Amino acid sequence: DAGVIQSPRHEVTEMGQEVTLRCKPISGHDYLFWYRQTMMRGLELLIYFNNNVPIDDSGMPEDRFSAKMPNASFSTLKIQPSEPRDSAVYFCASRAGQGSPSGNTIYFGEGSWLTVV
Amino acid sequence: QQPVQSPQAVILREGEDAVINCSSSKALYSVHWYRQKHGEAPVFLMILLKGGEQKGHDKISASFNEKKQQSSLYLTASQLSYSGTYFCGTVPWMDSSYKLIFGSGTRLLVRP
Numbered sequence: 001d002a003g004v005i006q007s008p009r010h011e012v013t014e015m016g017q018e019v020t021l022r023c024k025p026i027s028g029h030d031y032l033f034w035y036r037q038t039m040m041r042g043l044e045l046l047i048y049f050n051n052n053v054p055i056d057d058s059g060m061p062e063d064r065f066s067a068k069m070p071n072a073s074f075s076t077l078k079i080q081p082s083e084p085r086d087s088a089v090y091f092c093a094s095r096a097g098q099g100s101p102s103g104n105t106i107y108f109g110e111g112s113w114l115t116v117v
Numbered sequence: 118q119q120p121v122q123s124p125q126a127v128i129l130r131e132g133e134d135a136v137i138n139c140s141s142s143k144a145l146y147s148v149h150w151y152r153q154k155h156g157e158a159p160v161f162l163m164i165l166l167k168g169g170e171q172k173g174h175d176k177i178s179a180s181f182n183e184k185k186q187q188s189s190l191y192l193t194a195s196q197l198s199y200s201g202t203y204f205c206g207t208v209p210w211m212d213s214s215y216k217l218i219f220g221s222g223t224r225l226l227v228r229p
Contacts, residue, residue: 031215056216105164110157
């Protein structure tokens, strides 16, 4: 069974450019999470979805950040315009619903390593 | 709201034991433990859902003290492969959402 799939794995972009990160959750999972990891701030929860609906976006740092989940198998995290301080590893993660045997376990993708210069 | 982990870093010799602690200022519904190796994604180790619950995974086990709002991860007879950063994540009790918030991590280095 395929895990959480993220793309791109690595991206280097110039300040001011738009960045789009993509995620395909594990099939059948109802929840999708976007985390950001930096040395200074650790693993931060940015936003999470339940059944494609954004539930909590209080961790989204600024209006430059937006996330969508148009269907159960795809989500994007967009940064526009990007800034050097956005450089980080962005993880997408997913989990099954409460009734599932693995319902409480969150599985992480390999991450997207973003560098803004 | 972020759980507090201690210690921040540990250096062990192979075969030694270690304990990593995680505490929260809020009542907890669950505690999750992950290990992350450099350049890789966090990998799930175990989850504790009930107060007093203990779970084990090979020579890695964990306990959950609901009253103290604490969890501890026990690594016994450590192996080189145990090296990495350990994160605890917590979900508050009576939280209608499912926000898994991670601590700042404990870096573990096991030397031969």
